[in-house]
Amino acid sequence: MDDETLNHNVFASDLARWLKTCGYKRRLTWENITFNCGDGADAYSCRPDVFSIVPALDPQRTQPWTCEVKVSRADFLSDIRSGKWKRYRRFSCRIWFAAPAGLIRPDEMPNGLGLIEYRAPAWVPVVKAKFCKGWELSGRDLMRLILGKWGTYADRLQAEQINDAAA
Numbered sequence: 001m002d003d004e005t006l007n008h009n010v011f012a013s014d015l016a017r018w019l020k021t022c023g024y025k026r027r028l029t030w031e032n033i034t035f036n037c038g039d040g041a042d043a044y045s046c047r048p049d050v051f052s053i054v055p056a057l058d059p060q061r062t063q064p065w066t067c068e069v070k071v072s073r074a075d076f077l078s079d080i081r082s083g084k085w086k087r088y089r090r091f092s093c094r095i096w097f098a099a100p101a102g103l104i105r106p107d108e109m110p111n112g113l114g115l116i117e118y119r120a121p122a123w124v125p126v127v128k129a130k131f132c133k134g135w136e137l138s139g140r141d142l143m144r145l146i147l148g149k150w151g152t153y154a155d156r157l158q159a160e161q162i163n164d165a166a167a
Contacts (some may be wrong), residue, residue, distance in 0.1 A: 007071065008071050011100075012031050012046065012069045015067055015069060016050050018123045019052045020052075022123070025054050025063075028053050028149075029052040030051045032049065033048070033144065034046070034144070035091055036140065037090050038099075043165065046087045046088060046091075048067065048068065048088060049069040049094075050066075050098070051064065051065070051066055051092075052064070052067070064093055064094075064135065065129070066078075066096070067095075068070040068084075068097050068098070069097070070097055070099040071099065071103070074159065076097065076104055079097075090134075091136065092135055093132050093135050094114060094132065096113065096115065096116050096129050097116070098117075098118070100117065101124075103117075104117075106126055112129065112130040113127070113130075114156075124148070132142065163166065
């Protein structure tokens with residue numbers, strides 16, 4: 001992947017791939033999975049670009065991360081002004097922005113948020129995200145993750161069956 005061909009979805013998919021394979025803690029990832037935030041009349045939806053967890057049987061040990069992908073300054077500045085990222089604290093122990101190198105300056109990061117840069121051909125954490133207290137993955141959240149993975153698996157299986165039938 002080179003910087004000129006980056007679009008948001010390609011960028012998010014490459015970040016998810018990196019999270020699955022980097023370091024000693026390989027993560028399970030989801031792209032554009034929707035979580036419910038708030039209660040009753042105050043409820044709203046949150047959809048991180050990339051959400052990931054460390055595989056664990058105890059939800060408290062999953063270390064859930066939210067990564068917001070930014071491919072333009074305008075998108076980044078809009079998110080900072082709106083505080084959209086604050087919604088992710090409910091279900092994320094760390095929140096990151098991910099962007100091409102140089103798009104976001106480290107000193108522009110809100111306190112506690114991390115920055116991962118794409119420096120062809122690799123991803124590089126530039127600012128480490130701090131641990132967010134008070135996060136929780138509810139039973140509903142966990143089922144959403146399971147069903148989200150099932151949907152991905154079922155789509156891939158169906159595509160393979162179609163390809164096998166066409167061959």
